[in-house]
Amino acid sequence: MNPRSFRYVENGPVAAITLDRPETLNALTFEVYRELTATFRALAERPGRIRAVTLTGTGRAFCTGGDVKDIIGELLHRDAQGLLEFTRMTCDLVATMRALPLPIVASLNGTVAGAGAILAMASDLRVAADTAKVAFLFVKVGLAGADMGACHLLPRIVGLGRATELLMTGEFIDAAEALRIGFYNRVVPRDGLEAETAALVDKLVRGPAAGIAATKAALDREATLGLEAALADEARIQAGLMAQPDFREGFQAFMEKRPPRFGGASE
Numbered sequence: 001m002n003p004r005s006f007r008y009v010e011n012g013p014v015a016a017i018t019l020d021r022p023e024t025l026n027a028l029t030f031e032v033y034r035e036l037t038a039t040f041r042a043l044a045e046r047p048g049r050i051r052a053v054t055l056t057g058t059g060r061a062f063c064t065g066g067d068v069k070d071i072i073g074e075l076l077h078r079d080a081q082g083l084l085e086f087t088r089m090t091c092d093l094v095a096t097m098r099a100l101p102l103p104i105v106a107s108l109n110g111t112v113a114g115a116g117a118i119l120a121m122a123s124d125l126r127v128a129a130d131t132a133k134v135a136f137l138f139v140k141v142g143l144a145g146a147d148m149g150a151c152h153l154l155p156r157i158v159g160l161g162r163a164t165e166l167l168m169t170g171e172f173i174d175a176a177e178a179l180r181i182g183f184y185n186r187v188v189p190r191d192g193l194e195a196e197t198a199a200l201v202d203k204l205v206r207g208p209a210a211g212i213a214a215t216k217a218a219l220d221r222e223a224t225l226g227l228e229a230a231l232a233d234e235a236r237i238q239a240g241l242m243a244q245p246d247f248r249e250g251f252q253a254f255m256e257k258r259p260p261r262f263g264g265a266s267e
Contacts, residue, residue, distance in 0.1 A: 001039065001042060003035040003036075003038075003039055004031065004035065005021075005029060005031045005032045005035050006018060006019050006020055006021075006032060006035065006036070007020050008039060010050065012205075013049070013050060013051035013052065013205045014050070014051065014052050014053070014054060014201055014205060015043060015050045015052075015053045015054070016053075016054045016056075017036070017039065017053065017054065017055045017056070018056050018057065018058060019032070019055075019056070019057040019058065019062070019063055020057075020058050021058075022057075022058045022059025022060070022061075023059075024064075024067055025059065025060070025061035025063070025064040025110075025111065026057040026058065026059065026061050026062065026063040026064065026116070027063070027064055027065060027066060027067035027068070027070075028063065028065065028066050028067060028071065028115050028116075029067050029070040029071065030070065030071060030074075030089075033089055033090060033093055034089070036093055037089075037092055037093045037096050040053075040093075040096040040097055040100050041096050043100060043102060044096075044099065044100050044101060044102075048209075050102060051102065051204065051205040051209055052102055052103050052104075052105065052201050052204045052205050053100070053102055053103070053104045053105070054104075054105050054106075054107055054197060054201060055104060055105070055106050055107065055119065055123060056106070056107035056108070056109055056197075057108075057109050057110065057116075058109070059109075059110065060109075060110040060111065060131075061109075061110040061111040061112075061113075061116070062106075062108045062109055062110055062111060062112045062116055062119075062120070062132060063112065063113070063114075063115065063116025063119055064111055064113045064114060064116055065113050065114020065115040065116055065117075065137060066114065066115055071086075072141075090115065090118075090147075090148050091148055091149065093122075093148070094118065094122045094148045094149045094153075095149075097119075097122040097123065098122060098149075098216075098220050101213035101216065101217065102212075102213070103124045103125065103204045103212055103216065104122075104123040104124050104125075105123060105124065105125045105126075105127060105197060105200060105201055105204070106119065106120045106123035106125070106126045106127070107127050107193060107194070107197040108120060108126060108127065108128035108129060108132040108134075108184070108193075109129050109132065109190070109193060110129060110131055110132055111131075111132065111133055111134075112128075112132055112133070112134040112135075113134065113135045113136075113137050113172075114135070114136070114137040114138065115147075115148065117134050117135060117136050117137075118136075118147065118148040118149070118150060120134070120183075121149075121150065121153050121154055121157065121183075122148075122149070122153065124216060125185050125200065126183065126184045126185050126186075127184070127185060127186045127187075127188070127193065127196050127197045127200060128175050128178065128179070128184045128186070128187050128188075128193075129175065129187070129188065129189070129190040129193045130175045130176070130187055130188065130189055130190065131175065131190055132175045132178075132184075132187075133172045133173065133174050133175060133178075134172065134173060134175075134178050134183065134184075135166075135170055135171060135172040135173070136150060136154070136166050136167050136170060137170045138150075138167070138170060139167070139168060139169070139170040140170040145166075145167025145168060145170075146167075150163075150167060151163075151167065152223075154166065154167065156223060157182060157183055158181045158182050158183050159181075159182075162181050175187045185200075186200070206259075206262070207262065208241075208246040208250070208260075208262040208263075209262070209263070210241060210244060210246060211241055211246065214237050214241065218233060218234065218237060221233065222234075245263055246260075246262045246263055249261060249262055249263070250262070
C-alpha cells in the first residue's frame with residue numbers, strides 16, 4: 001500500500017486516500033487510475049483491520065477528470081483497441097469501488113467534474129464543501145454521458161429525470177443544488193469539511209462491519225432483481241446475520257441502554 005500518484009494513510013480503522021496534484025486540480029492520469037484500482041482491490045483482501053475509506057483531494061478541487069496532457073492527448077493517437085482498453089480500465093475502477101465490502105466516503109473539498117464526479121458517484125456517501133460544484137462533463141467534449149457506469153448509478157441516486165439532465169447537458173450545479181437533489185449527503189462550510197467527514201466515518205466504523213458490507217452488496221445486487229428475488233435475497237442475508245455475535249450484542253446493548261460494541265468496531 002505505497003502508491004506513488006496519491007497519498008495513502010491508515011488512521012486506525014480508516015484508510016484515507018488523498019488525490020494530491022493540486023497544480024492540475026487533481027486531474028487523473030493513467031497511473032492514478034491504475035493505483036486507485038489496485039488500492040481498492042488490496043483493501044478488499046484485508047478484512048477486519050480497515051473499516052472505512054475516505055477519498056478527498058488537496059487544493060481547490062476534488063478532481064476535475066482526466067489530465068489533458070497525460071490522458072486526452074494520448075487517447076487521440078490510439079486505435080480502436082487501445083481506446084477500448086482505456087475505457088475498460090476506467091470502468092474497472094468503478095467496479096472495484098462498488099465491490100469493496102467497506103463504505104467509501106467521498107470528502108469533496110472543491111470542484112467535482114468529469115471522472116471526478118464519477119469517483120464521487122461510485123463512493124457510498126458524499127460530504128461536500130459548500131464550494132464543491134459538480135458536473136458530468138462528458139458531452140462537453142463530444143462524448144456520451146454513458147461513462148464509467150454513470151447511466152446505471154446516477155439515476156439510482158438522483159432519479160432518472162435529474163440524471164438525464166446532468167448527463168445530457170454536462171452543466172455544473174452548485175453544492176446546494178447537489179444536496180437538494182440527493183447527490184450530496186451533506187454540505188458544510190469548507191473549514192468544517194474534515195470534522196463533518198470524520199463524524200460520519202466514526203458512525204460507520206462503530207457499526208457492524210458485516211451488516212454494513214451486506215447492505216452495500218445488496219444495494220448493488222438488487223438493482224437488477226425483481227421484488228420477489230430481492231425479498232428472497234434479503235431473507236437469506238438477514239437470517240445469516242441473525243446467527244452472528246453482532247446481533248446478540250445489538251440486542252444486549254438495547255436492553256442495557258448502552259451503545260453497542262460490535263466485533264472489531266472502534267472503541
